[in-house]
Amino acid sequence: MSMFGGGFGGPGGGPGSGAIGGMGGTGAGGRDRRQGGGTPFAGIPAELAAGVARLESAEPARPAPDEPFTQQPDTGRLTLWSLLSGRPGLLVAAAVAVLIEALLLQSGPYLVQVGIDSGIVARDVRWLVLAAVAFFVSVLLTAAASAVRIRQSGRLAAYATRDLRVRVFAHLQRLSLDHYTREKAGVTMTRMTSDVEALQHLLSEGFAQFLIHGLTMVVVTAVLVHYHAGLAAITLLLVVPPLLGLSLWFRRAADAGYGRQRDAIAALFTHLSESLYGVRVITAHNQRDAQVAEHREVVGGYRDANDHTGRISAVYGPGTSVIGLLGLAALLLIGGRMVLRGELSIGELTAFVLYLNAFFQPVQQLVQLYTNYQQARAALGKLRGLLRTTPAVVEKPGAGALPPAEGAIELRSVTFGYDPARPVLHDVTLRIAPGETVACVGPTGAGKSTLAKLVARLYDPDSGSVLIDGHDLRDVTLDSLHRQVGVVPQEPFLFAGTLRDNITFARPDAPASLIESAVDAVGLRDLVDRSPGGLDTVLHERGQSVSSGERQLIALARVFVAEPRVVVLDEATSSLDLRSELRVEAAIQRLLDGRTAILVAHRLSTARRADRVIVVDDGGVAEQGGHDDLVAAGGAYAAMYATWESHASAGQA
Numbered sequence: 291m292s293m294f295g296g297g298f299g300g301p302g303g304g305p306g307s308g309a310i311g312g313m314g315g316t317g318a319g320g321r322d323r324r325q326g327g328g329t330p331f332a333g334i335p336a337e338l339a340a341g342v343a344r345l346e347s348a349e350p351a352r353p354a355p356d357e358p359f360t361q362q363p364d365t366g367r368l369t370l371w372s373l374l375s376g377r378p379g380l381l382v383a384a385a386v387a388v389l390i391e392a393l394l395l396q397s398g399p400y401l402v403q404v405g406i407d408s409g410i411v412a413r414d415v416r417w418l419v420l421a422a423v424a425f426f427v428s429v430l431l432t433a434a435a436s437a438v439r440i441r442q443s444g445r446l447a448a449y450a451t452r453d454l455r456v457r458v459f460a461h462l463q464r465l466s467l468d469h470y471t472r473e474k475a476g477v478t479m480t481r482m483t484s485d486v487e488a489l490q491h492l493l494s495e496g497f498a499q500f501l502i503h504g505l506t507m508v509v510v511t512a513v514l515v516h517y518h519a520g521l522a523a524i525t526l527l528l529v530v531p532p533l534l535g536l537s538l539w540f541r542r543a544a545d546a547g548y549g550r551q552r553d554a555i556a557a558l559f560t561h562l563s564e565s566l567y568g569v570r571v572i573t574a575h576n577q578r579d580a581q582v583a584e585h586r587e588v589v590g591g592y593r594d595a596n597d598h599t600g601r602i603s604a605v606y607g608p609g610t611s612v613i614g615l616l617g618l619a620a621l622l623l624i625g626g627r628m629v630l631r632g633e634l635s636i637g638e639l640t641a642f643v644l645y646l647n648a649f650f651q652p653v654q655q656l657v658q659l660y661t662n663y664q665q666a667r668a669a670l671g672k673l674r675g676l677l678r679t680t681p682a683v684v685e686k687p688g689a690g691a692l693p694p695a696e697g698a699i700e701l702r703s704v705t706f707g708y709d710p711a712r713p714v715l716h717d718v719t720l721r722i723a724p725g726e727t728v729a730c731v732g733p734t735g736a737g738k739s740t741l742a743k744l745v746a747r748l749y750d751p752d753s754g755s756v757l758i759d760g761h762d763l764r765d766v767t768l769d770s771l772h773r774q775v776g777v778v779p780q781e782p783f784l785f786a787g788t789l790r791d792n793i794t795f796a797r798p799d800a801p802a803s804l805i806e807s808a809v810d811a812v813g814l815r816d817l818v819d820r821s822p823g824g825l826d827t828v829l830h831e832r833g834q835s836v837s838s839g840e841r842q843l844i845a846l847a848r849v850f851v852a853e854p855r856v857v858v859l860d861e862a863t864s865s866l867d868l869r870s871e872l873r874v875e876a877a878i879q880r881l882l883d884g885r886t887a888i889l890v891a892h893r894l895s896t897a898r899r900a901d902r903v904i905v906v907d908d909g910g911v912a913e914q915g916g917h918d919d920l921v922a923a924g925g926a927y928a929a930m931y932a933t934w935e936s937h938a939s940a941g942q943a
C-alpha cells in the first residue's frame with residue numbers, strides 16, 4: 291500500500307502539509323498568481339502582456355484572510371443565523387429595504403379603492419388623477435426599494451458563502467488522512483458545491499422574499515380586518531386552517547425528501563469523480579459500458595429523490611391554489627351580498643378582493659421558498675456534519691515548536707492499527723541515530739509504510755510514542771514538525787502549475803540558487819532543458835504531461851528544496867527502465883546526504899546501500915542490522931535478498 295494511498299484522489303498531504311506533497315495548501319498555480327509570476331501568464335506573447343497587465347490591475351484586490359490558518363479544530367457554530375449575522379450592516383440595510391418594499395406593495399389596492407370610490411363613483415376627476423399619480427410614485431419607490439434589497443442581500447449571501455467555503459476548506463486541510471480514507475472525494479465536493487449553492491440561493495433571494503411575503507401576509511390581514519372585521523374573520527377562518535394543515539404535511543414530507551436528495555447528489559458526484567480519476571484503468575479494462583450502466587443506476591437514484599420531492603411539491607402547490615381560489619369564491623358570495631345590502635361599497639369589495647389576492651400570492655411564493663429553505667436546511671445539516679468531524683491527529687493547544695532537529699528518531703513501544711482492534715504494528719521499539727539511513731523491508735502489507743507514516747505524524751500511535759530528538763511528536767506543533775520532516779510518497783502528486791511551482795511547493799520563497807541545485811542534484815536538468823519554458827513550463831493536472839520517473843524526480847526535488855532534517859521516503863515500485871532507476875537512486879542518495887532517513891524500500895538495491903536494514907514482519911521488527919551482516923546471518927532478509935538477486939540477474943540475462 292502506498293504511504294498516501296486511499297482516499298482523496300491519490301496521494302494526499304497530511305495536516306498542514308509542510309514538506310509533504312498532497313492535498314495540503316492551495317494549488318501551486320494559485321499561489322504563484324498571488325506572487326504575480328508563473329503559471330497563468332507564463333508564455334504570454336509580448337504584445338499581449340500590456341493588455342493582460344491592465345486586466346490584472348482592474349481585478350479587485352483579495353486581501354489575505356483576517357484570521358490566519360490554525361491547526362485548532364473548528365468549534366464555531368454553523369446556523370442560518372450565524373451566516374446572516376456575519377455582516378450586520380448589510381443585514382440591516384437589506385431588512386430595511388424589505389420592510390419598505392413590503393409596505394409600499396400594499397398601497398396599491400388602497401389607491402384603487404380611493405380611485406373607484408372617491409374618483410369614479412363620486413365623479414371627481416381630481417381624486418382619480420391623485421390616486422393614479424400616487425400609484426405611479428409608489429411603483430417607482432417599490433422598484434427602488436427592491437433594487438436596494440436585491441443588491442444588499444446578494445452581497446450578504448456572497449460574503450457569507452465565501453466565508454463558509456473558506457471555513458470548510460480550512461477544516462478539510464486540518465483533517466487527517468483517516469478522514470480521506472473513509473470519506474469519498476465526491477461527497478466532499480458536493481458539500482463544497484451543491485450544498486453551499488443551495489445555501490447561497492436561500493441567503494441571496496430566499497430570506498428577503500420570505501420576509502416580504504411574510505410581512506405582506508401580516509399587513510394584508512390587518513388591512514382586511516380594518517376594512518371589515520366580520521368578512522375578514524369568515525374568509526380567514528375558511529382558508530387558514532386547511533392551509534396550515536397542508537403546510538405541516540409538506541414540511542414533514544419534504545424534510546426526508548431533501549435529505550435524500552442531498553445524499554443522492556453526493557453519490558452522483560462520487561461516481562463521476564471516481565470514473566474521471568480512473569478513466570485510464572476503465573478504458574484499459576474495457577469497462578466503459580459497465581461504468582455507464584453504473585452511472586445510470588446512480589443518476590437513477592438522484593432522479594428518484596427528485597421525483598419524490600417533485601411529487602410532494604405537486605400536491606402542495608396546487609393544493610394551496612385551490613384553497614385560495616375557494617376562499618375568493620366564498621368572498622365574492624358573502625361580500626357581494628353585503629354590497630347589495632349596502633353594508634360595503636363596491637370600491638371596498640374590490641380592494642378586499644385585491645387584498646385577499648395579495649394574501650394568496652405570497653402563499654404561492656412561500657411554497658417555492660419553503661422548498662428552497664428545506665433544501666438549504668438539508669445542505670446546512672450536511673455541512674455541519676462535515677465541520678464536526680474531528681481530525682484524528684490534532685495539535686495540542688499550546689504545543690511548542692519542534693526546535694531545529696538533529697534528527698534522532700525513536701519509537702517507544704508503539705502499537706498502532708487503522709482499526710485499533712487489529713494492530714498493524716505491535717509494541718515496536720526502534721532508535722535511529724541522527725544522519726542514519728534506515729531501510730524498511732518486509733512482505734507486502736507488513737506495516738512498513740505505516741511505520742513511516744507514524745514518524746511523519748500522519749497518524750498517532752494507539753499506545754507508546756514517537757519522538758524526534760526526545761520530543762514526543764504529540765507535544766510539538768504540526769507546522770514545525772512537517773517543516774522538518776519531509777515526505778516523498780510512493781505516488782508523487784503534482785499540481786497543475788509550472789515545474790517551478792511544483793518544486794517549490796513546500797517552500798514558495800526558496801532562493802533561485804537552491805532550486806537550481808535541486809534540479810541538478812536530483813537529475814532534472816535534462817527535463818528542464820528540454821521543456822520549452824524551462825522551469826516555467828506548465829505541467830498538466832496531476833503531472834500527466836511528464837513521465838512517472840520524472841514525477842518521482844520532481845517529488846524528490848520538492849523535498850530537497852524544503853531542506854528537512856528527516857526524510858521519509860516511500861520508494862516507488864513502478865518499474866523504471868534501468869537508466870531512470872539509476873537516476874532516481876542517485877537522486878535519492880544525494881537527497882539523503884547528511885539527513886536522517888527512513889526508506890520504505892521495495893528494491894533491495896536501495897536497502898543494500900542503507901546504513902541499517904530493518905525487516906518489518908508480524909507487526910514488529912523481525913530483524914535488523916547492516917546489509918552484509920543480515921545476509922551473513924542467513925535469516926529472513928538473507929532469503930529475501932537471495933530471491934531478489936536471482937530475479938534481478940535473471941532479468942538482466
Ligand SMILES: Nc1ncnc2c1ncn2[C@@H]1O[C@H](COP(=O)(O)OP(=O)(O)OP(=O)(O)O)[C@@H](O)[C@H]1O
Nearest residue numbers: 291292296471708714733734735736737738739740
Ligand atoms: N488507511 C488504511 N486503513 C485501513 N487499513 C490500512 C490502511 N493503510 C494500510 N492498511 C493496512 O495496514 C496494513 C499495513 O499496510 P502498509 O501500507 O503499512 O503495508 P506495507 O508494508 O507498506 O505494504 P507495501 O509493501 O505493499 O507497501 C495492510 O494490511 C493494509 O491493508
